[in-house]
Amino acid sequence: MxxxxxxxxxxxxxxxxxxxxxxxxxxxxxxxxxxxxxxxxxxxxxxxxxxxxxxxxxxxxxxxxxxxxxxxQSGSPGTAPSNDNLLVLYVQDGSDLTLFEASFAALGCLPVEPENPYWLGKSLTFQDPDGWRVVIFDLSASQ
The missing domain is CATH 3.10.180.10 (2,3-Dihydroxybiphenyl 1,2-Dioxygenase, domain 1)
Incomplete structure (x- = not known):
């Protein structure tokens, strides 16, 4: 910084x-x-x-x-509030989705079904170890 x-x-x-x-x-x-x-x-x-x-x-x-x-250090924050609390990254096309899918696969992390059907077919959703979700959205699929 x-x-x-x-x-x-x-x-x-x-x-x-x-x-x-x-x-x-x-x-x-x-x-x-x-x-x-x-x-x-x-x-x-x-x-x-x-x-x-x-x-x-x-x-x-x-x-x-x-x-x-x-x-x-002295306590716990609890769990993620829901499966629809998202961090969304917008990428240019499907080849970018493939790159993220490979990175997560190397960690043993596979895509999960999104809570909101809006994301189906044009993105990949991954769940972090705390249950919070990241969506990688293909902008070319929405045009």
Whole structure:
């Protein structure tokens, strides 16, 4: 996160440079492996024992958008709320789907049936170790 990023101007005039989505997990190492090796997101930061938390941040190559996974050393965050809590990545065509499918297969992770039938036939859905889902959507299939 050392590169300066250009800000996006929001409708209210605020300039936003980064977006981080953070969530807790009981399985930090397995979740990091899923997003790092399955999706290919590089680790862009990490910390240990910061006020009782460990964490890892993974992001797009420019670090403008990233995910943070934290583990509370003294407790559990519980399970994913539903099968329809999604992180969606939009790819250009079916060949990109094939690349992600191969990456996840190497981890022993096969696609799962999406909760919402909208995603059928134009995407692949994968479930992370905590039960949260990632959809890889083929933009060319929706045209």
């Amino acid at each position: 050392t590169q300066p990023l250009s800000a996006q101007v929001f409708p209210n005039g605020a300039r936003v440079q980064r977006l981080r989505v953070a969530r807790p997990t009981d399985q930090l190492e397995a979740v990091v492996q899923f997003y790092r090796d399955g999706l290919g997101l590089p680790v862009i930061g990490q910390f240990e024992d910061h006020a009782g938390y460990d964490g890892v941040m993974l992001g797009l190559p420019d670090a403008g958008v990233h995910l943070e996974f934290t583990r509370l």
